[in-house]
Amino acid sequence: MILLIVLFLLPLIPPFNQEHIIRWLIMGAFxxxxxxxxxxxxxxxxxxxxxxxxxxxxxxxxxxxxxxTSPVLAIQPGLSPWVTIWLGAILAGLVGLGLGVxxxxxxxxxxxxxxxxxxxxxxxxxxxxxxxxRGPLGMHPTTLLDTTDNLPYYxxxxxxxLVVYITLKLVVRSxxxxxxxxxxxxxxxxxxxxxxxxxxxVFNFTLSAFFAGWLGGxxxxxxxxxxxxxLMHTSKTxxxxxxxxxxxxxxxxxxxxxxxxxxxxxxxxxxxFTDLPGLHLVIYGVLMIVVMIYYPGGFAGLYNxxxxxxxxxxxxxxxQTEEAEx
Numbered sequence: 001m002i003l004l005i006v007l008f009l010l011p012l013i014p015p016f017n018q019e020h021i022i023r024w025l026i027m028g029a030f031x032x033x034x035x036x037x038x039x040x041x042x043x044x045x046x047x048x049x050x051x052x053x054x055x056x057x058x059x060x061x062x063x064x065x066x067x068x069t070s071p072v073l074a075i076q077p078g079l080s081p082w083v084t085i086w087l088g089a090i091l092a093g094l095v096g097l098g099l100g101v102x103x104x105x106x107x108x109x110x111x112x113x114x115x116x117x118x119x120x121x122x123x124x125x126x127x128x129x130x131x132x133x134r135g136p137l138g139m140h141p142t143t144l145l146d147t148t149d150n151l152p153y154y155x156x157x158x159x160x161x162l163v164v165y166i167t168l169k170l171v172v173r174s175x176x177x178x179x180x181x182x183x184x185x186x187x188x189x190x191x192x193x194x195x196x197x198x199x200x201x202v203f204n205f206t207l208s209a210f211f212a213g214w215l216g217g218x219x220x221x222x223x224x225x226x227x228x229x230x231l232m233h234t235s236k237t238x239x240x241x242x243x244x245x246x247x248x249x250x251x252x253x254x255x256x257x258x259x260x261x262x263x264x265x266x267x268x269x270x271x272x273f274t275d276l277p278g279l280h281l282v283i284y285g286v287l288m289i290v291v292m293i294y295y296p297g298g299f300a301g302l303y304n305x306x307x308x309x310x311x312x313x314x315x316x317x318x319x320q321t322e323e324a325e326x
Contacts, residue, residue: 004162028263029160032243032259033165033215036256037215045205050119051115052115055096056092056216058092059216063088063141067080067221068141081141084217085144086217089210092209097202099118100202126228136228138227139226183201246258
């Protein structure tokens with residue numbers, strides 16, 4: 001709660017009130033929300049959705065196309081962005097549902113690979129359906145707000161991040177979460193205990209895809225520019241995967257905590273090492289290797305260990321004090 005209060009107040013305090021730093025904070029909240037939605041699937045039902053970025057892009061393009069008023073595109077529905085951002089989320093959720101029904105009966109890497117193939121197919125459709133998406137030339141949707149100030153967008157994406165986290169946390173704390181953990185830990189044992197793995201996995205995958213599409217709509221109406229390569233490429237999924245794993249699989253909040261400092265670090269590197277493109281992906285890879293070797297629980301696991309160690313030390317000190325007084 002203290003950290004959330006800090007995040008809400010941070011852009012009001014110098015030097016964080018500068019426009020470019022607020023933009024970094026927006027990207028941090030955007031990446032944090034993606035990490036929560038991604039970890040909901042990877043951390044609980046043990047399915048890595050390699051098509052996550054493509055599903056997010058589907059939501060972005062759907063929202064942008066349905067709000068289009070420009071004659072450059074073949075269709076001009078002209079709906080409000082505040083409406084189409086939800087329509088994009090619904091379509092992304094439906095695609096997630098269909099993909100889940102087709103693939104989540106499979107085990108192991110097959111579901112992840114199938115999600116990756118579907119993501120590649122979605123990116124191919126967006127790239128080649130130029131009459132509607134303009135393909136590699138990119139779309140320029142209207143912005144969500146009639147302002148060039150970044151601060152209102154920061155509060156919007158921070159609120160969206162909290163909605164994603166609170167919703168998925170409530171689901172995890174329900175009987176659905178218990179079933180997710182059972183499936184993720186031992187598929188056969190969960191089935192033997194009466195749990196229908198396909199039902200719970202499809203539900204999980206659909207909800208994650210819905211929120212991915214919702215966040216994609218924000219991306220479209222904040223940046224005002226969409227291209228398949230910069231939004232739907234597998235490398236974008238890898239970035240979210242790295243944040244979720246470094247933050248701690250199955251924690252939901254770990255990825256949120258890591259996303260903000262990571263964005264600041266990556267933006268610093270991009271500003272100062274322009275002659276080394278792709279350096280951020282190398283750093284993501286190194287950090288993941290370090291986490292997997294030395295502390296598989298990630299940042300959330302490290303935090304829990306420190307909290308338990310501190311509580312144990314305080315408990316022992318209290319016991320020694322009471323023994324001395326006796």
